[in-house]
Amino acid sequence: xxxxxxxxxxxIAARPRIYQPNHQAELETQKEIKKKHIIFYxxxxxxxxxxxxxxxxxxxxxYLSRCHSCRVxxxxxxxxxxxxxxxxxxxxxxxxxxxxxxxxxSDCIQSCRMIPMHRGQFRMRIYEREDFGGQMYEMMDDCDSxxxxxxxxxxxxxxxxxxxxxxxxxxxxxxxMMYMRPGEYRxxxxxxxxxxxxxxxxRIMDSCY
Numbered sequence: 001x002x003x004x005x006x007x008x009x010x011x012i013a014a015r016p017r018i019y020q021p022n023h024q025a026e027l028e029t030q031k032e033i034k035k036k037h038i039i040f041y042x043x044x045x046x047x048x049x050x051x052x053x054x055x056x057x058x059x060x061x062x063y064l065s066r067c068h069s070c071r072v073x074x075x076x077x078x079x080x081x082x083x084x085x086x087x088x089x090x091x092x093x094x095x096x097x098x099x100x101x102x103x104x105x106s107d108c109i110q111s112c113r114m115i116p117m118h119r120g121q122f123r124m125r126i127y128e129r130e131d132f133g134g135q136m137y138e139m140m141d142d143c144d145s146x147x148x149x150x151x152x153x154x155x156x157x158x159x160x161x162x163x164x165x166x167x168x169x170x171x172x173x174x175x176x177m178m179y180m181r182p183g184e185y186r187x188x189x190x191x192x193x194x195x196x197x198x199x200x201x202x203r204i205m206d207s208c209y
Contacts, residue, residue, distance in 0.1 A: 036075025036114050038092070040067045045098045056113050059083045067109040071096050076115040076208050078179040081105040085113050086192040089178055091166055093208050104176065113179065115164055115204055122163035122203045124180070126155040130187045133157070142202040145171035154197025159184050167198040174200075 042048030042064050051063040054075075060067050061083075070079065072094050081087040081100075087110075090103040100108055121140065128134025137150050146152045148171070155167065160182045169175030176196065178188065189195050 036077070037073040038075070038077050038112065039071045039073065040064060040109060040112075041069045041071075042066055044068045044100075046071060046096070053112070054114065056085075058085065058111050060110050060112075068100050069096075069098050070109065074209070076117075076204060078113045078115060079103070079105075079109045080111045080113075081107040081109060082192065083110045085111050088176060091177060091179065091204075115179065115181075117206060117209055118163045118204070119206065120162060122165070123161040124163070124165055124201070125159045125161070126152075126201070127157045127159075128152055128154065130156045130189070132159070132186065139201070144173060144200050144202075146199055146201075147171065154199055155201075156188060156195075156197055157186050164204040165201055166204060167201045169196055169198060171199045173202055 036054050038053060039046075040051045040053075040060065040063075042050075046069050048068075049064060051060065051067075057063075070092065072092050074094055076091070076093045078085070079090050079092055087107070088105050090105065092103075097103060123138065123140055125132075125136055125138050126146065127136050134156075135150070135152050137146075137152065143149055146155060158167075158180065160180050162182065164182075165180040166173075167178045167180055169177070178191065178198065180201075185191070188198070
């Protein structure tokens with residue numbers, strides 16, 4: 001009887017698995033995107049025409065002739081003084097930014113990138129030279145001076161494994177900055193940094209939002 005039952009079971013075709021979309025996860029993602037919101041203005045002090053977005057914008061020119069101020073309603077963004085996320089960068093979170101020149105911009109804001117919220121560990125490898133050359137250290141937390149902590153003259157390439165980071169030209173999170181999301185960065189020069197070495201870096205944490 002057991003052999004007969006087993007042979008019958010073998011003859012029954014397995015039912016195909018039906019994919020059930022995770023609607024709850026999709027709704028949470030949509031809510032997260034909607035939470036992030038920034039408004040750009042043509043003139044200083046939030047005057048003139050405006051443009052609103054909740055996502056990346058590689059070129060503002062189709063919407064505004066220029067952009068001299070912005071207001072972040074929620075979320076975190078990087079703004080750039082060149083198109084396609086190039087040139088000088090500035091990190092903005094909820095608040096008002098009435099004059100682009102106070103952000104260290106050499107020109108008006110021309111593109112922006114939305115920074116997604118990251119939950120989990122942070123991990124990044126920093127290298128002393130381009131193309132992952134020279135000294136290498138792996139980081140999982142903020143560092144206000146890589147010279148003080150690692151005796152490293154500067155960082156010129158990096159590999160971000162987890163999380164989103166800000167890198168700064170000077171120790172103690174000062175000077176020009178650059179946004180790093182997960183990926184390999186063999187040369188900051190190609191990103192418009194002009195061969196700049198970074199001396200401090202910090203994580204973009206949940207508290208920023």
